[in-house]
Amino acid sequence: MMSLNTSARNRFTTISDPDLEEHVRRLHNQFPRSGSEMMRAYLHAEGIVVQRRRVRETLKQIDPAAAAQRWGQTVARRTYYVPFPNSLWHIDGHMRLIRWGLVTHAGIDGNSRLVTFINCGTDNTALTVLTHFVRATCRYGLPSRVRSDHGGENTLVALLMNLLQGNGEVRHITGQSVHNQRIERLWRDVFQQVVHYFYTLFYSFEDEQILNPEDDIQKMALQIVFKPEIQKRLDLFRHAWNNHRLRTANNRTPTHIWMEGMLANREQHSTAIDNVFGNDPYSQENIENGLARHGIRLDQLQANNDDLERAVIVPQPHIILSSEQQQDLQNAMTGTTDLKDRYLLCVRQIQNML
Template sequence: MFCPFCGHDLGTVQAFCGSCGKNLQFLTEAEDDRSALDSPTEEDLIRNYFEDGYSHDEILDFLATVHSVKMSLRSLKRKLKSMSLSRKKNYSSPATVHAAIQKELKGPGQLHGYRSMWQTLRQKYSLTVRRDDVMALMRQVDPSGVQLRASQRFVRRVYSSLGPNYTWHVDGYDKLKPYGLAISGCIDGYSRKVLWLVCGASNNDPGVIAQNYIRCVSEGGVIPMRLRTDCGTENGTMAAIQCTLRSPYTDVFAGAASHMYGTSMANQRIESWWSYFRKQRSQFWMDLMSDLRERHLFNGSHEHTCLVRFVFLGVLQGDLDECRRKWNTHTIRPVRLSRCPSGKPDVIYNLPHRFGGTDCGFPVSQEELGQFAVESTYSLCGDAQLQAYFEDLQRQSGLVQPLTWESCVESYIRLKNMAEM
């Protein structure tokens, strides 16, 4: 406590200031009034414990142990009666209880069962109501919630989309990156159609990602309503192009709102597809590259990764194209909790009217795309000098461009030996 006149530290409230001598009696009176307000009365304690659902014995024990208030059971019942507090009389009107339940169901209370709702009504709203009555009202007011809780299943969030091109999900795949093979992919959230699946020297270069985006937009002649990526710097140029192309529009997601950053784990559509991709495709290539490493044919150096890209990139890209084509023409089975339709991704994407969807994309002309000149510093194998060197070795040895993974392995070993790496 400090003196309001001179600022001297008083320690405790005193009648006069030891520094300036001013009368501080008004501070003493204010402190007493504050203490009186802070300390609850006996009736307040009884009411609080009663509304929290404690039994008579528990209330008496709390009063004696925590508050040093000793009282007999008969006195407690008499006080409860004088305060009109009873669990079996003076029930609240059904309309009041119904209104309170409706209010709770608009917020987090929609997750409550009838027992939890009954406790909320007593503690938060000070209502006197039978638990069976709350159960009956919950069945009447919230039948779907009662059915969900009765199934005892964890309710997950459901992905929802208005139609194709509503959201594009973009992400990079790094499982083959230790071997110099970086993959970038994009999938449409509504149809689950893979829009691009490209392998190159890098998926961290903003120019590379932007080129993939512009190529896809140019082929389809449409930009998505929203673009969803993680917070990596490689997505910055693509995000700027998306926001620029969407800036002339006036919808709620126009301009800067047309791109959404988020964590990779929350980018569920593309992350889910990467799981399928590993099971169906990439695990083979990971095992193949791991075998080269175990045979001491690959050591992770810059020269070795460039040679892997030079030899394997064409065949791997062909395999990615085949995987993309297979996925886009296969049938997605119905899922009970999914709001997106089932069927072939290509059909869902191009014929959304058959599934009750609407194409949410916006047309874009080649002239509009022409203003974005995006260049990447990466060559095919990631190093222009090594690229020329490997091409010379290939011509000298008479090797042709490999078409299968077996011929890729043979060409890699032969070029590696010729280069004495």
């Protein structure tokens, strides 16, 4: 028993309460609405493994009002069933930052709740969504089916799925966003933990009259400065989400559920499982080979005009900077760490270039 207790203690990082509070406070400033499990996962992403009790107590000290509010929150969920990992992925776009020309695209596995991709960009085109999707399949395999809303930005994913996985079956399911349960639930957490910070910050810039979303220079500067920061926080969120424990899944993480489901169902001869463990698991090269059998190249896929009309248009600044100007801009901002200062500096630099 003593050896078991020693082994359990060794799993945790030796860190003092003040040092732990410093780390939690910094992460809390970045992800102010995170609960104890997500905060514990954010710490884990930085190599700090501590007991759940210590994280809860630290969060309570830092922000007692928010901690009390989370205790009273419950989320009503409908009964939901997907048989295997990769049986069904949900994909969607999140438009809460569209006013400033920014949009987030994500995919989530319906069985395990594993976030397969989440990316911030400056457009809502079908090619962009396809690019994110293909990169995710190279990491997690090609799903058996995909579900999305009716938006035209999803048409190339639908075409890819039906060409590669078709065999007379429907491989892309469309419906209203409110019925895309897994990803709608994900968006709630993404907004609370990542997007809300930037949403309120950008409106505060407008209140200070240092940002006008109709001003091309200011919009471009905002995107140049904040898009990488948003993506950085989305990457941290994805890592934390995929490694946080789910109360409704016996405290397993989405990553554990995905891996266990894959291993437990290897003999089921499911398309979703075979795409990972079969003789020819999917990579981008195999996707390209599959399309080649239909006489199509991946870079030739295009949405038609009707599909484009159904896609939400993300307004973009009508300014083009040369690669040399872009590099000069990055060099000018080197050493300026405060995001607001970087934005104001970027605005001035672009004005001087034009």
